[in-house]
Amino acid sequence: MYYGSNHALKNISLDIDADRITALIGPSGCGKSTFLRTLNRLNDTIDNVTIEGNVEIDGVNIYEKGTDVVSLRKKVGMIFQKSNPFPKSIFENIAYGPKINGMNKKKDLEELVEISCRRAAIWDEVKDRLNESATGLSGGQQQRVCIARALAVDPEILLMDEPASALDPIATAKIEELMFELKNNLTIVIVTHNMQQAARVSDKCAFFFNGEIVEYSNTSKMFTRPENEKTQNYISGRFG
Amino acid sequence: MYHYLEEELEQLKMKIIKMGSLVEEQIANSFKALFEGNNELALTVMRRDDEVDKYDIKIDKHCQRIFALTQPVAFDLRLIMSALMINNDLERMGDIAVNISEQAEPLNDYTDLLRKMRLEDMTVKIKKIVKSSIDCFVNSDSELAKSVILMDDEIDKLDRELFYRITDEMKSNPDLIVPCAHLLALTSNIERLADHATNIAEDVIFLIDAKIIKHSKDPNNLKLKE
Numbered sequence A: 001m002y003y004g005s006n007h008a009l010k011n012i013s014l015d016i017d018a019d020r021i022t023a024l025i026g027p028s029g030c031g032k033s034t035f036l037r038t039l040n041r042l043n044d045t046i047d048n049v050t051i052e053g054n055v056e057i058d059g060v061n062i063y064e065k066g067t068d069v070v071s072l073r074k075k076v077g078m079i080f081q082k083s084n085p086f087p088k089s090i091f092e093n094i095a096y097g098p099k100i101n102g103m104n105k106k107k108d109l110e111e112l113v114e115i116s117c118r119r120a121a122i123w124d125e126v127k128d129r130l131n132e133s134a135t136g137l138s139g140g141q142q143q144r145v146c147i148a149r150a151l152a153v154d155p156e157i158l159l160m161d162e163p164a165s166a167l168d169p170i171a172t173a174k175i176e177e178l179m180f181e182l183k184n185n186l187t188i189v190i191v192t193h194n195m196q197q198a199a200r201v202s203d204k205c206a207f208f209f210n211g212e213i214v215e216y217s218n219t220s221k222m223f224t225r226p227e228n229e230k231t232q233n234y235i236s237g238r239f240g
Numbered sequence B: 001m002y003h004y005l006e007e008e009l010e011q012l013k014m015k016i017i018k019m020g021s022l023v024e025e026q027i028a029n030s031f032k033a034l035f036e037g038n039n040e041l042a043l044t045v046m047r048r049d050d051e052v053d054k055y056d057i058k059i060d061k062h063c064q065r066i067f068a069l070t071q072p073v074a075f076d077l078r079l080i081m082s083a084l085m086i087n088n089d090l091e092r093m094g095d096i097a098v099n100i101s102e103q104a105e106p107l108n109d110y111t112d113l114l115r116k117m118r119l120e121d122m123t124v125k126i127k128k129i130v131k132s133s134i135d136c137f138v139n140s141d142s143e144l145a146k147s148v149i150l151m152d153d154e155i156d157k158l159d160r161e162l163f164y165r166i167t168d169e170m171k172s173n174p175d176l177i178v179p180c181a182h183l184l185a186l187t188s189n190i191e192r193l194a195d196h197a198t199n200i201a202e203d204v205i206f207l208i209d210a211k212i213i214k215h216s217k218d219p220n221n222l223k224l225k226e
Helices: A032-038 A067-075 A090-100 A106-119 A139-151 A169-182 A195-202 A217-225 A229-235 B002-036 B039-070 B074-104 B108-116 B121-138 B142-173 B174-209
Strands: A020-024 A077-081 A155-162 A187-192 A204-209 A212-218
Touching: A020 A195, A032 A139, A032 A155, A032 A204, A032 A212, A067 A077, A067 A195, A077 A139, A090 A106, A090 A139, A106 A139, A106 A217, A139 A155, A139 A169, A169 A187, A169 A195, A195 A217, A204 A217, A204 A229, A212 A217, A212 A229, A217 A229, A217 B074, A229 B074, B002 B039, B002 B108, B002 B121, B039 B074, B074 B121, B074 B174, B108 B174, B121 B142, B121 B174, B142 B174
Parallel strands: A020 A187, A020 A204, A077 A155, A155 A187
Antiparallel strands: A204 A212
16 A cells, blocks of 8 residues: 555555454554555545555455445444544434435334444443434543444454553553453454553554554463564563 | 662572572581581581571561562562462471481491481582572573482482381381481482472573473473483
């Protein structure tokens, strides 16, 4: 993948396991967020980007001509570092996606909002204030509302770009617990700068450096017996 | 952060090295006290065990602090885990040096018997295996660690030969049953030193090669490089 003439991602090849959490780690500028955005073609929105190669989801190349990018992003949801609720009510935030996908019955929407909130472990905190503005919630709650919003369109894959980096340890723990719950029937790919978080939550881990994957292995192996000296030095905080 | 961790790990390593050299000295002095019938030196060994115990506590606390403050991973994690295990073995070796020193007095009048039983053949090898086990940690040398593990087999063989020499002496010379019984207890202690040295060598292989080889019956694990 190139930004103009800058070769941002090189020779990337990895299989991401379904219903598992895969963490992407590496120093700033190493290409991990860029790689994450290739998985739902979010880089398409950036000018001057060239992409070579394939990204296959369920055996289908998402870069094939004619791919419906809107349905792709329905299938591959995304959570960003900073929670970004719409300036609407909690209910409207979560019902927004299903509504534009044609769900109009109030009862169906109410049911889906509840299911999504429960899956995002936010239901008990918002069930009595669904009509209040989502922007009035705490940072951790806003992030879980955003997760509920992503879940409401029933994605298969959830991309998370440093989803807890702006949260306190308690809110972070809630997000991490939620990820454990979700991976039972959702594939999660997370970018994190927090080594302990990568070690705690992920099943597999890919270490990016200068746009390449240096090492990709089971997380327990990477954090106890890394193969590459660069990986050892990065995960133990010697650079990055 | 990493400067802090590097400094902490370096200090931890230094503590293990200092403790190792103290334990090595304690063992050498306990043998000297035994062979020379030097009760004063035996007492010194017993008194200095406090120093070994202090290192034991210091190293435990240091490891606890590093775990709590830095959440080490990979090599750093293995270094701290090895330090904890090696500390435990060194402390036990220090206790054995005390046990050997305690046997010096009852065997004061039997230095000829010690010579006849060729106990020194074993203690020379023990000093070598103990030194090598500490050296392999100091120099991060997993090849030397493998040779330490192989050395333990030789010591086990010497221990068995010694056992038969002592029991033969007991049969042929009943007057020497009591000192021979002391000698049997002593050799059992001395042999345990080699076991602890072997444990240290296994910890060094865990540290350097990230392989757990303790309890392994696979000789390939111990194949030395040509």
